[in-house]
Amino acid sequence: QKEVEQNSGPLSVPEGAIASLNCTYSDRGSQSFFWYRQYSGKSPELIMSIYSNGDKEDGRFTAQLNKASQYVSLLIRDSQPSDSATYLCAVNDNAGNMLTFGGGTRLMVKP
């Protein structure tokens, strides 16, 4: 059973601060990792993908991957109230046939 674990939160940060979201996964053979954002009642929306160890930056978002520790994280700089949502970590199997989601971390950015 492939597991993806996230702290459910809520994680509360003030506007302008850095939000740090974490995720661990059980399948050591996983090769591709994604962060999705989900607003209440809406579908998951892709924020970032990461495939190699290290950091990947895209605007205010930075994804970090450490395959040895089976750990993925997402940093959101200059957090805005509009960033308030549930952030889903997702891990793909090697064949790309099954993307497994974590339970999500609810982020609240307070003005």
Place this chain on the structure above:
Amino acid sequence: EPEVTQTPSHQVTQMGQEVILRCVPISNHLYFYWYRQILGQKVEFLVSFYNNEISEKSEIFDDQFSVERPDGSNFTLKIRSTKLEDSAMYFCASRDSERIASPLHFGNGTRLTVT
């Protein structure tokens, strides 16, 4: 930007009835998926589909579920005899075939309510 389209947005059905949820994946995508999300719970994988065959399915995807690509554009999920516990949001997703690691793009979902 191309998107995955799902219909209907909300379906209400009585227990024991059959329902068909419809999806139009992004036109050049070849890999298709169904996920579900029970209210307040995680997004759960149901099934993946490629080249007119199921690639992978979860334990949730039992004999009551089936998928079909009846033509070149639609991808459907059928639940033969709905149960109360089938009430959930059902998401269709697709990805292109250039890379195994290409991300999934999700539709807006169909909220299924079984009464």
